Amino acid sequence: MSRHLLVGMWLALAAGTALAQVDSPTTEQFKYQAEIRGSIRRHAVCRIPLPLELLSRSESNLTDLRLFDADGREIPFVVRFSRLQPKTTEAPLTITGYEQSRGGVQLVVTVPEAMGAVNGIELTIPERDFRKQVTVMANNAAGPVIGQDTIYDFSSYVDLRRTRVDFPATDARVLVLRITDSETMPENRDTVQVTATGLEIIFSRSWAKQLRIDTVLGRSVQAEPGGPRIDRWLLRPVPTAQNASRQTVIHVPVRLPAGRILFDVATPVFYRAVTVESSLDGRDGSWQPFASGTICAFPLGGQPERRLQLDLPGTGIARYRIAIENGDSPPLEIRSLSFESPTREIFFVADDARQPYRLMVGARSVRAPNYDIERFGDSDAWADQARNQVTMGAVTGNPDYDPQAGTSRRAQVERTVLIAVILVLVVGLGYWLFVLLRKDGVGTPSGDKPDA
Structure with a gap:
């Protein structure tokens, strides 16, 4: 018994x-919708980017995203990321010539025939604390100048190093690199001092040293055809507040996908630590540490060198709270913040030609879907099959929404x-x-x- x-x-x-x-969920459970129209026919693969306006209204990191046809039937779909960067090819360049003079050194490098047009090089330099001017010529030393940039390292003082030189793409198979000191240092001058409010940085004269270059890496970037690859959202003016810990605190007013934050700062010289907290709904007690880093700006030879971006890990969608450590320095003058994230695209197989299809978000009680087509292919495989032109309308409130549904x-x-x-x-x-x-x-x- x-x-x-x-x-x-x-x-x-x-x-x-x-x-x-x-x-199964119904259309009455969702707060927001966007209509999809276009060349929709039965069993056709359709593809369309997901706008930030729709992503920001998801209440559970896109687990509440659903697609319905004109008859209210749920349609399986997959969400894939577009590439954030174009296709990049890197290969070591062969050093075929070296010449040293009083003003600097000159390298001759050969580009492999299998490599496409080169639009940048990366120098492997073991030394620290230097600043050099690099001029790039095509074909020979008397050839046209195709690029000029500054490489530097101040890692004994701050986390600031750059050994990359960018220039317009060239098909030349021989490049000449002329590396010289950025400026002549007087013998009786031991240091250069840059002073700003609450900030004092001293660089030694060791940046005029000779450098050892171990390798020269060439980079070829090929732009891909297609739609946008990066979504951008601008916050201007920036709502800032100062707390008791002398921090500048910024509350981002909407949910956004993780990606990258770009700071537009008017303050000419600064070095600040930045921390970012995230929360799904922004309620008190729900904030969690998410990312940290530094932003800075230094005047080098009259041309400011800046690091004004902070990468956010993961792929989730959340609210963000940014804290900038000011110490005893005055707050930064922040003109705007830009948020960048990889473009998400939705792919689906149409079940019927009747329109419109309705893409919906904003339902807290809906669990994540489990579609079998989620197991098929990456974004490139789906993109090759999606040849039907479809468009998405504006994100609006769902007229059928019922809070009790x-x-x-x-x-x-x-x-x-x-x-x-x-x-x-x-x-x-x-x-x-x-x-x-x-x-x-x-x-x-x-x-x-x-x-x-």
């Missing part, structure tokens, strides 16, 4: 769980399961008491034996 009761309890729980799991059936299932479990427990408890009393007596509930 006890075995039957135990089996009954497990069956009741399993049945309730199954009923709750197969409860989706909760009544779940509540009914949960109530049914609870009643079933309680009944099973009551019956089981009664049976257990009956067995317990029979062990202590024969035939009477009190356990007294009848007279012989």
Whole structure:
């Protein structure tokens, strides 16, 4: 009997769980929608980018994203990232010539024939604390100048190093690199001092040293055809506040995908630590440490060198709170913030030609979908099949939205399961008491034996 009761309890729980799991969402559960129209035909693969306006309205990191056809049937889909950067090829360049003079050194490098047009080089330099001017000529030393840049390293003082030289793409197979000191240092001058409010940086004269160049790496970037690869969102003016810890605090007012933050700062010289916290809904007590780094600007030879970006890890969608450590320095004059993230695209196989299809978000009680097509291919494979032109309209409120939709059936299932479990427990408890009393007596509930 006890075995039957135990089996009954497990069956009741399993049945309730199954009923709750197969409860498919309906269009009435979603707050927002965007209509999809275009060359939609049955069994055609369709592709369309997801705008930030739609992503920011997701309440659960896109687990509440659903697609419905014109008849309200749920349509399976996949979401893939477009490439953030164009295709980049890197290869070592062969150093075929070296010449040293009083003003600097000159390198001759050869580009491999298999490599496409080169638009940048990276120098491998083991030394620290230097600043050099690099001029790049095509074909020979008398050839046209195709690029000029500054390489530097101040890592003994701050985390600031650059050994990359960028220039317009060239098909030349021979490049001449002329590396010279950025400026002539007087013999009686030991240091250069840059002073700003609350900041003092001293660089030694060791930047005029000779450098050892181990390798020269060439880079070829090929732009890919297609739509936008990066989504951008601008915050201007920036809502800043100063707290008791002398921090500048910025609350980003909308949910955004993780990616990169770009700071537009008017302050000419600064070096500040930045921390970023994230939260799904922005409520007090829900903020978690998310990323940290530094932003800075230094005047080098009259041309400011800046590091004004901070990368955010992961691919989630959240609200962000930014804190900038000011110390005893005045707050930065921040003109704007730009947020960049990889473009997300949705791919789906149309089930019917009737339009419009409706892409919907904003339902807290909806679990993440589990579609079989999610297991098929990466973004390139899907893009090769998506040849139908479709467009997405503006994100609007869902006219069919019902705040109670989706909760009544779940509540009914949960109530049914609870009643079933309680009944099973009551019956089981009664049976257990009956067995317990029979062990202590024969035939009477009190356990007294009848007279012989």
